[in-house]
Amino acid sequence: MTIFYILDILGTIAFAISGALVAMNKKMDPFGVFIIAFVTAVGGGTLRDVLIGNQPVIWMTDITYVFLISSSVFIAILFRKKLKHLQKSLFLFDAIGLGVFTITGTEIGINAHFHPIISIALATMTASFGGVIRDILCNEVPVLFRKEIYATACIFGSIAFIILHHLNIDQTIVNVSTTLIVIAIRLIAVKYKLSLPTFYSEN
Amino acid sequence: MTIFYILDILGTIAFAISGALVAMNKKMDPFGVFIIAFVTAVGGGTLRDVLIGNQPVIWMTDITYVFLISSSVFIAILFRKKLKHLQKSLFLFDAIGLGVFTITGTEIGINAHFHPIISIALATMTASFGGVIRDILCNEVPVLFRKEIYATACIFGSIAFIILHHLNIDQTIVNVSTTLIVIAIRLIAVKYKLSLPTFYSEN
Amino acid sequence: MTIFYILDILGTIAFAISGALVAMNKKMDPFGVFIIAFVTAVGGGTLRDVLIGNQPVIWMTDITYVFLISSSVFIAILFRKKLKHLQKSLFLFDAIGLGVFTITGTEIGINAHFHPIISIALATMTASFGGVIRDILCNEVPVLFRKEIYATACIFGSIAFIILHHLNIDQTIVNVSTTLIVIAIRLIAVKYKLSLPTFYSEN
Numbered sequence: 001m002t003i004f005y006i007l008d009i010l011g012t013i014a015f016a017i018s019g020a021l022v023a024m025n026k027k028m029d030p031f032g033v034f035i036i037a038f039v040t041a042v043g044g045g046t047l048r049d050v051l052i053g054n055q056p057v058i059w060m061t062d063i064t065y066v067f068l069i070s071s072s073v074f075i076a077i078l079f080r081k082k083l084k085h086l087q088k089s090l091f092l093f094d095a096i097g098l099g100v101f102t103i104t105g106t107e108i109g110i111n112a113h114f115h116p117i118i119s120i121a122l123a124t125m126t127a128s129f130g131g132v133i134r135d136i137l138c139n140e141v142p143v144l145f146r147k148e149i150y151a152t153a154c155i156f157g158s159i160a161f162i163i164l165h166h167l168n169i170d171q172t173i174v175n176v177s178t179t180l181i182v183i184a185i186r187l188i189a190v191k192y193k194l195s196l197p198t199f200y201s202e203n
Numbered sequence: 204m205t206i207f208y209i210l211d212i213l214g215t216i217a218f219a220i221s222g223a224l225v226a227m228n229k230k231m232d233p234f235g236v237f238i239i240a241f242v243t244a245v246g247g248g249t250l251r252d253v254l255i256g257n258q259p260v261i262w263m264t265d266i267t268y269v270f271l272i273s274s275s276v277f278i279a280i281l282f283r284k285k286l287k288h289l290q291k292s293l294f295l296f297d298a299i300g301l302g303v304f305t306i307t308g309t310e311i312g313i314n315a316h317f318h319p320i321i322s323i324a325l326a327t328m329t330a331s332f333g334g335v336i337r338d339i340l341c342n343e344v345p346v347l348f349r350k351e352i353y354a355t356a357c358i359f360g361s362i363a364f365i366i367l368h369h370l371n372i373d374q375t376i377v378n379v380s381t382t383l384i385v386i387a388i389r390l391i392a393v394k395y396k397l398s399l400p401t402f403y404s405e406n
Numbered sequence: 407m408t409i410f411y412i413l414d415i416l417g418t419i420a421f422a423i424s425g426a427l428v429a430m431n432k433k434m435d436p437f438g439v440f441i442i443a444f445v446t447a448v449g450g451g452t453l454r455d456v457l458i459g460n461q462p463v464i465w466m467t468d469i470t471y472v473f474l475i476s477s478s479v480f481i482a483i484l485f486r487k488k489l490k491h492l493q494k495s496l497f498l499f500d501a502i503g504l505g506v507f508t509i510t511g512t513e514i515g516i517n518a519h520f521h522p523i524i525s526i527a528l529a530t531m532t533a534s535f536g537g538v539i540r541d542i543l544c545n546e547v548p549v550l551f552r553k554e555i556y557a558t559a560c561i562f563g564s565i566a567f568i569i570l571h572h573l574n575i576d577q578t579i580v581n582v583s584t585t586l587i588v589i590a591i592r593l594i595a596v597k598y599k600l601s602l603p604t605f606y607s608e609n
Contacts, residue, residue: 031602035557151238197233254463
């Protein structure tokens, strides 16, 4: 429970900073930067909770999220000059958020006794939907539909989590290792420009 | 109940194939094709269920939908060469989904004792919203806002359903006939390029 | 309660007309005009209710909203020639809706005992999200992200409401004065082209 909460906080901070960086890249005003950071951080979890029926959504009842995101935005604005290579920092924070939220999404699915496939879907949704909204609001092509492996990293991480969980391995080890798997797949995919095989070759 | 379920399955398959065809037209990777097919098939019903408060949404608790959509996508990919005239097939499958989901949407509204106007709105939403999301994600102008009659077909079908239902006609006959009405209106509208009257002529 | 309901009706009419005007500017067909008007009028409140878990959403159980919006659209279409200066009328109706829905959103948050910050967020969402959907569907840059102060007006109005409410001032006075504050901030911001301070100057 506490590990789960800490992971959720880490993912929230990572995605909030990632959102703030994209918004500052677009030269948005402070309010716009905050909104994009907020939506990036809580968008995936909010969609998940609404589809499950878990309302009011978590950030309405636990005010911690608002303070976390506000602080993250403040720090991102303050250190924006040191973050000259915005693209690289953005990419790393996005990968961390992706890894952490894959785990929280899977865990919520398992605890609610959904079918493993649905738990994987919830993980993917939690991890990637915030970034999709961020990209739509910033008028970029959604990250999900770019060539590199993105949601696929969540799917593999979520499957790994479910398998390790069934093997009764210590939960902390499961959490940390599957988070690292997602981040590693994402980093490797981008570094080596990996993408899913296509089937249009013969056309 | 069983007829209702069969109709829902038919609509899901039709919309999943329609979504897969659009995504393949856009040369998306396998994951993208699956996501677009999934969103097209369940998007309208999911929005409806969330607005009603009918959660967790159906495809989370009944895993059949995931398998149906996966199979439909697999078949669509396999037979994509035989579906050379993608546009025509796409249009037909879309019309079938439109007809079937108009009925399921209306029925849910009636069973939940909503005002007939709300039942018609639920029908239109169930039938057309999946296609709207599909078009937004594929960066096309949403089908709802194109010139030909689309949502209007749902509205007429839904009204016919409500009238026939009040006349206590056998439910199977009501289902089949109103589904056919929607498909027929849609086919005729596109064939003769019918559209709603406009009021801008005097400008 | 009754004042609250009257405010909600006023906001619905104002936003429905604002939506209809935007849609007519885009030369949409009658169905498109109605849909845009509807989404503009109920979009913000619907998102708020779904996130809170207040379902079925209000316009499904209280058919008044459908009739109000239909009538507003009918009147907007009928008097479209007298509304030659569409932009100006549109702007005024939008500001009224913004003011009124800020109040209803804040009040719902307070009544549900959410943290004041969340009440302010609910107010901003209720007031501005309908306009965001309207702009996305009409393919305009969402009003929230344009330069002038928009959501900021809601935030100030909502804060004023919460303060006055805590001072136990008569509810009618609180409602009217904070609605006027939001409208005034919005009018002044646009008249004098005010915007939030930016922090990109040193780049």
